[in-house]
Amino acid sequence: MKFDKPAGPNPTDRMRILGKPFDRVDGAIKVAGQAPYSYEYHDIAPNAAYGVMVGAGIGKGRIATMDTRDAERAPGVLLVLTHRNAPKMFGQQKKQNTTSQESSEGSEEAKGAHAAPQLQGRDIKQHDEAVAFVVAETFEQATAAAHLVRIGYSAGKGRFSLTEGARNAKPNPEAEDAHVGDFDGAFAAAAVKVDVTYTTPNQSQAMMEPHATLAMWSGDQLTLHTSHQITHWSTEGVADTLGIPHDKVRCVCAYIGGGFGSKLEVYGDAVLSAVAAQKLGRPVKCALTRPQIFNHTTHRPPTIQRLQLAAGRDGRLLAMGHTTWTGDQEGARGELATEQSRLMYGGANRKLETYIATLDLPKGGSMRAPGEAAGLFALEGAMDELAEALDMDPVELRIVNDVQQDPTTQDKVRPFSDRKLVECMRQGAAKFGWDRRNRRPGQMRDGSLLIGHGMAGGIRNNMVKASGTRVTLQSGGRVLVETAMTDIGTGSYTINAQTAAEMLGVPLDRVSIKLGDSLFPKAAGSGGSWGGNSSTAGTYAACMALRTAIAARMGMPADAEFVDGQIRAGGRSIPLASAAANGPVVAEDTITYGDLEKTYAQASFAAHFCEVAVSAVTGEVRVRRMTSAFSAGRILNAKTARSQCLGGMTMGIGAALMEALQVDERFGYFANHDLAEYHVPVHADIPDLDVIFVDSLDTKSSPMKARGVGELGICGVGAAVSSAVANATGVRVRDFPITLDKLLPHLPKVA
Amino acid sequence: MHTEPTGGVSRREILGTGAATASMLAAPAMAAVTPDKAREADPPLVRVMLTVNGKPENLTLDARTTLLDMAREHLKLTGSKKGCDHGQCGACTMIVEGRRVNSCLSLAVMHDGDTITTIEGLGTPDKLHPMQAAFVRHDGYQCGYCTPGQIVSAVAMLEEVRSGAPSFVSPDLEHAEYSDTEVRERMSGNLCRCAAYPNIVAAIGDVHAGKKS
Ligand code: FES
Numbered sequence: 001m002k003f004d005k006p007a008g009p010n011p012t013d014r015m016r017i018l019g020k021p022f023d024r025v026d027g028a029i030k031v032a033g034q035a036p037y038s039y040e041y042h043d044i045a046p047n048a049a050y051g052v053m054v055g056a057g058i059g060k061g062r063i064a065t066m067d068t069r070d071a072e073r074a075p076g077v078l079l080v081l082t083h084r085n086a087p088k089m090f091g092q093q094k095k096q097n098t099t100s101q102e103s104s105e106g107s108e109e110a111k112g113a114h115a116a117p118q119l120q121g122r123d124i125k126q127h128d129e130a131v132a133f134v135v136a137e138t139f140e141q142a143t144a145a146a147h148l149v150r151i152g153y154s155a156g157k158g159r160f161s162l163t164e165g166a167r168n169a170k171p172n173p174e175a176e177d178a179h180v181g182d183f184d185g186a187f188a189a190a191a192v193k194v195d196v197t198y199t200t201p202n203q204s205q206a207m208m209e210p211h212a213t214l215a216m217w218s219g220d221q222l223t224l225h226t227s228h229q230i231t232h233w234s235t236e237g238v239a240d241t242l243g244i245p246h247d248k249v250r251c252v253c254a255y256i257g258g259g260f261g262s263k264l265e266v267y268g269d270a271v272l273s274a275v276a277a278q279k280l281g282r283p284v285k286c287a288l289t290r291p292q293i294f295n296h297t298t299h300r301p302p303t304i305q306r307l308q309l310a311a312g313r314d315g316r317l318l319a320m321g322h323t324t325w326t327g328d329q330e331g332a333r334g335e336l337a338t339e340q341s342r343l344m345y346g347g348a349n350r351k352l353e354t355y356i357a358t359l360d361l362p363k364g365g366s367m368r369a370p371g372e373a374a375g376l377f378a379l380e381g382a383m384d385e386l387a388e389a390l391d392m393d394p395v396e397l398r399i400v401n402d403v404q405q406d407p408t409t410q411d412k413v414r415p416f417s418d419r420k421l422v423e424c425m426r427q428g429a430a431k432f433g434w435d436r437r438n439r440r441p442g443q444m445r446d447g448s449l450l451i452g453h454g455m456a457g458g459i460r461n462n463m464v465k466a467s468g469t470r471v472t473l474q475s476g477g478r479v480l481v482e483t484a485m486t487d488i489g490t491g492s493y494t495i496n497a498q499t500a501a502e503m504l505g506v507p508l509d510r511v512s513i514k515l516g517d518s519l520f521p522k523a524a525g526s527g528g529s530w531g532g533n534s535s536t537a538g539t540y541a542a543c544m545a546l547r548t549a550i551a552a553r554m555g556m557p558a559d560a561e562f563v564d565g566q567i568r569a570g571g572r573s574i575p576l577a578s579a580a581a582n583g584p585v586v587a588e589d590t591i592t593y594g595d596l597e598k599t600y601a602q603a604s605f606a607a608h609f610c611e612v613a614v615s616a617v618t619g620e621v622r623v624r625r626m627t628s629a630f631s632a633g634r635i636l637n638a639k640t641a642r643s644q645c646l647g648g649m650t651m652g653i654g655a656a657l658m659e660a661l662q663v664d665e666r667f668g669y670f671a672n673h674d675l676a677e678y679h680v681p682v683h684a685d686i687p688d689l690d691v692i693f694v695d696s697l698d699t700k701s702s703p704m705k706a707r708g709v710g711e712l713g714i715c716g717v718g719a720a721v722s723s724a725v726a727n728a729t730g731v732r733v734r735d736f737p738i739t740l741d742k743l744l745p746h747l748p749k750v751a
Numbered sequence: 752m753h754t755e756p757t758g759g760v761s762r763r764e765i766l767g768t769g770a771a772t773a774s775m776l777a778a779p780a781m782a783a784v785t786p787d788k789a790r791e792a793d794p795p796l797v798r799v800m801l802t803v804n805g806k807p808e809n810l811t812l813d814a815r816t817t818l819l820d821m822a823r824e825h826l827k828l829t830g831s832k833k834g835c836d837h838g839q840c841g842a843c844t845m846i847v848e849g850r851r852v853n854s855c856l857s858l859a860v861m862h863d864g865d866t867i868t869t870i871e872g873l874g875t876p877d878k879l880h881p882m883q884a885a886f887v888r889h890d891g892y893q894c895g896y897c898t899p900g901q902i903v904s905a906v907a908m909l910e911e912v913r914s915g916a917p918s919f920v921s922p923d924l925e926h927a928e929y930s931d932t933e934v935r936e937r938m939s940g941n942l943c944r945c946a947a948y949p950n951i952v953a954a955i956g957d958v959h960a961g962k963k964s
Pocket residue numbers: 832833834835836837838839840841842843844853854855856
């Protein structure tokens with residue numbers, strides 16, 4: 001089904017099952033510990049050998065010497081793979097000409113776009129890249145033997161500092177810059193302006209399940225149970241790396257312990273387990289160790305961002321300038337932090353420029369809302385500073401600068417498909433009690449605590465992807481849904497089952513659903529917040545095809561209604577189950593899209609309101625409460641969507657207050673590479689969070705009329721927290737995270 | 752060994768084994784492993800008898816096997832998760848002799864004779880423990896990977912509160928009382944990157960209230 005015209009009324013509008021806060025259909029097996037993650041398939045691979053990856057101990061240079069004899073002789077060891085005995089592997093064939101972050105995550109891809117060659121020589125490009133892979137009978141033996149691989153390095157000189165790299169940074173070929181009107185003239189002439197520089201650090205996705213793979217061969221056919229967000233990217237990545245046809249690789253990603261962007265790429269666990277399993281003729285499994293995850297896998301790259309905002313006395317933006325510097329390995333995109341500034345607010349004179357420095361740190365990648373999460377820190381922080389300079393309420397400032405069409409695309413009018421930023425602001429402000437805020441900083445106290453209120457807006461670009469589903473009406477009237485879509489905690493199992501139940505008029509418990517197998521129809525996968533909307537649109541398409549097939553079989557008109565387990569038309573009503581009396585009815589379809597994504601600006605919106613308490617004595621910041629309002633089109637399951645938002649809000653609080661990978665600039669690696677040193681929010685850091693969904697339907701996005709919600713929650717949160725800290729203390733920290741050492745020297749003297 | 756010192760870094764600091772990821776400064780110690788030592792056989796196998804989820808188990812294990820890997824790899828009880836293997840995340844939480852522990856930080860051989868409960872011992876998909884059911888009701892999870900640890904931890908934690916054991920946030924060291932603040936403090940060893948925290952606190956509150964009535 002091609003979605004190329006705005007959706008009219010359709011069966012999803014009944015909302016009998018869609019939208020309702022159903023418990024997750026995969027809930028019981030998850031809470032009982034019965035959902036199998038990739039490392040846990042004892043039933044199908046009882047004799048799996050254990051692989052342990054050895055990572056490089058330098059950030060850049062060469063392997064000078066390598067002695068594997070002791071490791072090979074160690075008890076239980078079956079194989080030691082190094083650059084000397086690894087097969088030839090293949091990387092990306094040619095550089096794709098992409099212009100934005102979205103398309104680099106997108107569809108027209110170079111061959112080998114997801115390939116990840118390992119052990120291809122002595123050169124070391126990043127810390128903890130694989131230098132050896134030790135396979136043994138047991139995990140303990142493999143771990144012990146991994147320590148016996150003796151490697152001497154010849155360390156090269158690496159570029160590990162963004163501050164230094166920014167001096168010779170080049171325009172970022174992955175980003176689309178914009179120059180509209182006369183920015184310099186307008187900025188110089190304006191009555192009120194701010195010109196401020198923010199920095200955001202390297203961050204780690206730190207999902208709870210380490211990347212893990214079980215690899216097994218049958219003849220020339222490879223099956224991987226692997227922890228990846230997009231089944232076919234994994235399949236293609238591994239196949240292209242090994243130089244075998246895509247159809248020789250099957251990937252099963254049935255349960256995934258979180259991803260947040262980290263599991264959009266293929267890593268050593270998958271490729272090396274596959275190679276070892278072939279060499280040994282038996283299944284091999286490997287999980288990256290927690291410390292390896294921080295340097296071997298991708299992270300959110302750092303940014304330096306200069307915001308130049310100028311307004312008239314009425315608060316209307318006259319000039320909006322956002323210049324960003326980021327750093328990444330050669331050819332990688334860095335963090336595209338100007339993205340949101342294209343669409344968020346008006347202003348006739350605009351300058352968006354994006355520079356990138358080549359760094360020899362581990363390769364960057366996607367982390368929840370790549371671009372926006374870091375960019376909104378700066379844009380929304382600067383908006384708060386502008387409100388202060390204008391002595392204007394920050395909500396009002398946003399409202400006067402709201403736009404209903406893309407403010408940066410000049411050559412044509414490109415309206416928003418559904419933009420409810422102002423409604424988010426109003427509803428959030430009312431629920432939070434924003435009118436009781438004291439605009440003057442440092443005025444509210446609770447004992448030795450300084451209390452502050454802050455707010456920020458959020459935006460996340462909406463993307464859609466082709467997605468297929470197969471739906472079967474089984475004898476007995478049960479419905480089976482199968483798609484290669486993944487569920488990384490997002491609720492895909494549940495919302496796709498709800499979609500099928502709604503479309504076919506059956507209760508949710510009549511639907512069985514299977515996900516995450518590349519043998520199922522190719523699907524959108526989980527990335528860029530496109531998964532929920534796109535995969536359910538695929539299920540919608542398949543259900544429409546199944547309805548047609550069933551109606552034809554039963555001699556009913558094509559527009560028959562499917563409701564209450566019945567097929568109804570023209571006064572006739574027959575049980576749905578009877579259609580499968582002579583065997584199952586199967587339909588498969590894929591949703592594809594026209595150009596509505598281009599003709600309409602599509603994005604989800606948020607507004608966050610936050611109260612912090614800052615200890616006047618220690619500078620410690622605690623978030624006391626937060627209310628966030630979201631507009632993301634139709635909410636497909638109110639319970640799981642709320643959870644997505646809670647997760648994003650919490651990660652935003654983490655980014656604001658604690659998360660930063662510390663670069664050791666001598667050796668070129670992230671020094672705090674575990675969960676004791678890389679701090680993520682824990683229970684005690686997070687109060688009850690209040691989530692509001694603003695009613696909306698996006699008919700330009702898909703037949704589901706939904707938009708992405710998974711990354712929206714984080715967008716803008718950091719700026720709400722930093723603005724609240726500024727309101728509490730009068731201190732504006734522009735270097736994230738806001739740790740107490742940055743606050744303490746500037747706090748008022750304690751009496 | 753051909754190492755070229757870079758900017759103030761000594762040869763010794765760069766000389767390392769491939770596994771020296773924890774810190775370059777730890778490298779010299781790791782490089783000191785002698786070839787003779789390396790050729791030593793596995794540590795002896797050790798017999799361990801313990802009770803897991805009410806079932807007596809009699810295992811012969813490599814002495815290096817953690818309690819977590821004993822469950823996951825030997826008993827094929829994979830409900831307990833390995834999030835870090837370093838005692839930093841709580842995904843591996845089990846109840847050992849009535850107390851919650853990070854099972855990745857404990858060797859199986861240290862638990863000869865012990866009674867252990869894992870997530871599989873609390874309930875099954877068809878017959879959920881009240882805490883498991885409350886997690887489903889409140890959506891106290893997303894990806895599900897931290898979840899068994901959260902649930903096992905929560906069950907043991909309620910017992911700790913009931914027994915009056917105080918925590919860092921207890922206003923009165925003599926009589927700890929249940930509160931959301933107590934729950935947040937006591938559950939802070941169980942990380943959830945999906946951040947179901949508010950829902951987990953609500954789920955635990957349900958179970959606590961149910962037990963009271
Ligand atoms: S796996 Fe034991 S605490 Fe993380």
